Amino acid sequence: MTETSPQAFAAAVARHGARTAVVAENGARLSYAQLDALRRRAAAALIALGVRHGDRVAIWCPNNVEWIVAGLAIHSVGAALVPLNTRMRGHEAAYILEKSGARLLFSVGRFLNQHYPTMLGEQRPATLAQIVVIENAEAGDLDWDGFLARGAGVADAEVATRAAAVRPGDCMDVLFTSGTTGLPKGVVTTHAQNLRVIAAWSRAVGLNPDDRYLIVNPFFHSFGYKVGWLGGLLAGLTVLPHAVFDARAILTRIERERVSVLPGPPTLFISLLGDPQRATTDLSSLRATITGAAAIAPSLIERIRAELGFKVVLTGYGLTETCGVVSLCAAGDDAETIALTSGKAIEGIELRCIDADGRALGPGESGEIVVRGYNVMQGYLDDPAATAEAIDADGWLHTGDVGHLDARGYLRITDRLKDMYISGGFNCYPAEIERMLVAHPAIAQAAVIGVPDERLGEVGKAYVVLRPGQTLDAPALIAWCREQMANYKVPRSVAVVDALPTNAGGKVMKFQLRQQA
Template sequence: MHTTPEVFADAVRRYGNRPALVDEQGRATTYSELDAIRKRAAGALIARGIQPGDRVAIWAPNTVQWVMAALAIHSAGAALVPINTRMRGKEAGYILARSGARLMFCAGDFLGTHYPGLLGDDRPDTLEDIVILHDARASDTGWDAFLDQAPWAHETEVKTRAASVTADSVMDIMFTSGTTGLPKGVVTCHGQNLRVIAEWSRCMGLKADDRYLVVNPFFHAFGYKVGWLAGLMHGMAVYPQAVFDAATVMERIGRDRISVLPGPPTLFVSLLDDPDRASRDLSSLRATITGAAAVAPSLIERIRAELGFEIVLTGYGLTETCGIVTLCDADDDAETIVNTVGRALPAIDLRCMDDTGKLLGPNETGEVVVRGYNVMQGYLDDATATHKAIDAAGWLHTGDIGSIDDNGYLKITDRLKDMYICGGFNCYPAEIERLVAAHPAVSQVAVVGVPDARMGEVGKAYVVPRSGQQLDEAAFREWCRDRMANYKVPRHLELRESLPTNASGKVLKYELRGKES
């Protein structure tokens, strides 16, 4: 089985009457019921003219409808384009236009924002339809009305369309920023993703009796590929969580006997530091994996001792590698789990390379490069960026610096790129700088990541103001919040008369970082 429709159909045959999805109100949808909704939604997509290979976006928080829509997109032979819910209208509009998405499933009113209205004038002409998954307004096309558009004979057409999907069909296009400051669409296929998910699930020891609370956002590979999709592949009950709140998460763990709960370090810090934790029943917790930021040894020890996890793993991956490159094994000792990010998945080549292109030996430090079935097909409609990322020998250059020990375990020591990770989210300074540069009082800006006790890293903006202009830090942050996702907003501001540059005028960020170290 090499496609999402195939593996889900197999799960339905094996686990039909068991719960597949359980919403935040405790309402369960069985595998058989989810299958019927999947087919109906795929039929409605086909009725709206969605063709194999078309792109369909989802811009919504973690809900059962998100999963239903995604399964329908795959079953109709289309490619899924997830959009970060923290993005503003201009950011989402760029991704919609760049991907050429013809239809978007979207949240309605969520956290005080009406998402279709947020898109506003940034809605591209190529976007033909918007379907509201939940909390729709009277003028919106809601989920139920969309489902009603499926023709009576939709099952036959859906079966034919799903059968035409192959391992080499594009499964999704996930946008990730880069040093150019503009997001790039990472194209990956069904077969490679499912193979990665199977290996991740093996290391996690997933089983059908597990109950998986997915707090990691569905627009990210951590919440989507090795999140709800991994859960459904193995017959588990999947519990989507739209917004992280420590008290709510602990309540669900106790009430629903949650056994699997991955997340970034910030999630576990919040749980461990919650004053009510001692009164909560967390005894059902069994397996977790953390990453996306530096993990302190003491945190791993506390996750095991105080939260009771039997399996605590770390790993490493990129959007360009279907989310995963390396994983620890469940029987690795604590020192290995703390000090490395594990070994490469089977059949994946992992090496370090020096700046001349020479492959290095064990314990030699260089850029981490990856080659194998998990490497993306390329960046969407961007051959130049693809060739820059993947060399002639097929090595994907990650931009991270590390070394590999004699047993094949990778240790990440630094980054070549400017990227930093804030609360589990990748932040790309070039993108943030491009947005900040539009501020009327900003002449020059450079953004770097600085340590933060809670978030791991946060952004600090070094700004040279325009002549005669004043810049208030609080007002600056508020201006940024209106124009970019909150995690991208620089938490610190330092005004400078000038920025350090080399002879060609390039900002020397290592000098700014050195100031913070």
Template sequence: MKPTMPTIPAAVPATIPQMLDQSAELFDSHAAIEDDGTRISYTELRTAVRRAAKALIADGVVPGDRVAVWAPNLPEWIIAALAIQTAGAVLVPVNTRMKGREVAFVLETSGARLLLCVGDFLGAYYPDMLEGLLPPAVARVVVLRGARDGACHWRDFLASGAAVTDGDLDARAAAVTADSLSDMMFTSGTTGNPKGVLSAHGQNLRAVAAWSHAMALTPADRYLIINPFFHAFGYKAGWLAALMHGCTILVDQVFDAGAVLERVARERVSVLPGPPTIFHSLLAHPGLAATDLSSLRATITGSTTIPPALIERMRRELGFAIVLTGYGLTESCGFATLCRADDDAATVAATSGRAMPGIELAVVDGEGKALAAGEPGEIVLRGYNVMRGYFNDEDATRAAIDGDGWLHTGDVGVLDERGYLRITDRMKDMYIVGGFNCYPAEVEKLMLRHESVAQVAVVGMPDERLGETGCAYVVLRAGARLGGHELLSWCRANMANYKVPRQVHFVDSLPVNASGKVLKRELRALAP
């Protein structure tokens, strides 16, 4: 008889299927996922993953194939992702806030041969959004939940794998190595074209293990994952970390402060990470004082500027014993630096911590020379966590990773004498809306699709609740008539909500330099 809460082994599994096998053995009947009255044990989770992996193999998925998942936080998302990785394929998470054209670009760029998506979610039927846009390489669309007539149901897809033997599946999983690609997560750059970032099983698990150690995760933890699974925060620092350490995952699809407070009390949530926006909302909720938050133990926040008072309130009013901040990017498996549990509130709020074990961190000048403490420069990283490259884009990979293996982040920061990092600017103009990276060039490219828009420039502006939001300066085509509300309504229909600017200003022309480059610093100065 296994103990209910076994000790977590020191060794980090080499692959994600090995991690799942190890956790199923260790944690057995302990709850892996609880969602809306459904309880899935670790043993049951492995069984469900194996069944889904057999269906993928039966459908013709071979090692290295890309399989996309486009759905909100659901148990099926986790099962599908683990099945993809167990079958030796590459998981391509797709942002649920994206619209049809954006998703089609990700599918085409990744070369995905299969799409697993949700049916109805937030008033939209996801397969319909891809009507006429699905790339030819996508052989099948499988609806995980809420399928309408005529669609391929998840249950039917699972049944199709019955002829695949356990031996066939075991051989496929055994062929996966630490260096096998596990996922392709899309990011964006100053060109506005999203790029597929490749990372491998071993490097992800090593980073997850180090992060989990800082958070002191144990099988006793009940981890409410608010961060979306398509993001490294909800995937790698979310369900992957939880499953490695025997935690119970509690799934959250749409954030609502009142509902979260109720769940914390009712379901005895102990781990609750998220961007600062979430904690501002919880602290401002009228039901806070009457809610039993005694179960809360650990959190990590970041992604934007954090006032020290917020860290202090998270400790004092929400009851977190561990409050951390960190820094990472998609190109570094989502991990790079972390604060420590005993850091004071000022350090946690003002810095993103210091380099995680096995990762080198430096701040360099324009020639790549390391700068002294206190001098601002570009943040560069080197170590096991650096991506394997951008998919099918060797030029962009070479531009990001130099000959000595340093990943050039494009972010500007300062290291103090302790090695703690403070991020001061973003070389790539990227700004962060409620924890989501937003790239002006990508938003501008989408807005230029509007028939009345001749030119547009988007800048990030401070926002008390979301950290930053977009402000668009628009030059209309000759003779065009367009109102700000009308344009924003069009934006909401054609791009992810977090990309939609919160302000629009119509101007006769955009300020440019001698070479024609838009002077965004002047636009920021114009904003109210």
């Protein structure tokens, strides 16, 4: 079994060299052999720019072909990939770049009316030696072609030597996830554990070389990256990256490119089902999907099957700390099981619900969900205290989620200990948003909860206490938030209150806020 990303991709190239590996949004195509040639050129350029085994290299860019080439190249030279959320503001990205010690950043140029390298500005960490602009470069940027040219003096043999030196236990990536402290933590995972998780997920979905896999899930997330483009390429299929979700554009691409696999959050399918163009679009190629990340009605599962034509519809559960996957439903499960549970633990993984004393609970008894097995992260980057808090002495990862297992071992998630909510497929951590809100000059205190939303599953609602003598209206605060934080974090409603409900210890009692909402 191939246990590193370079080995696994080389095996795919050997089997499928002449087949189409990727199709860009503009229709440009690369075979596996052509993609591999680009990977080698990019790896050579990284070597020329001084990237060493064990270094960290970041990517801050929407889904495109160059993202995939850069990702493969980073793996090839033994560096760790650090993806950045494209919705982050400059100071948010700068924190992760500094914390990870990234030597080099692949960045989009102008995107969503922002020039991303400029957003970093004076916050750019001293450790970041080079920025490569891989799309929409402006004057003065080192663009993609200029980057590739840097590797002209590096021999193919040196690139091959570096790839061969990558070991199964080497760090493959560091994905940052926020926690209750509100500051993102870097999740360290290895090549071997990621490849094993990808293989389990691919078997469940039935990925095969004849599939055409449209990936709208962002590449900065394990859903779009690990079981997205990387899983697709290792299965020998055709990957179709898509940068910005637009239901009409997705429907057009499904028909034109005969897409067969299209995962995504429930919001994606609700948008497709609601678009008038669906009635006149040929969706007969659609075969398999997997969704999750929010509460799902059984009727939606039925509609995804009946009206979009998917033969395989699955749900699952995972965390960044578990290489993205813990449990999955099976293709033969009924709509109610798929909608109301997150499936069974993947093979080789232990899953329990425990009480406050750490005792394993029986079927139907709710408690904290804990996970143990090969998918559990190596730890949080440079944070042994947070690692010890998350992974106990017996190797169980404490997820902070609450749920129960049924008699079949299927997991049903009922609550979140950490108050996290999920908006449009993105994890939102109230502590992080609250920390940003109290930086507003008019705000003394803030508490954020997730409230139901028909389109996004959940959205944020902020309760704020103003400083003495200050005034503030909701639209103004929401507009300010859009300037300060990623869009999915922005509260969609605001309530100005005289005081927040607290217990004797001063902790905000968010259950009371939820009851009010």
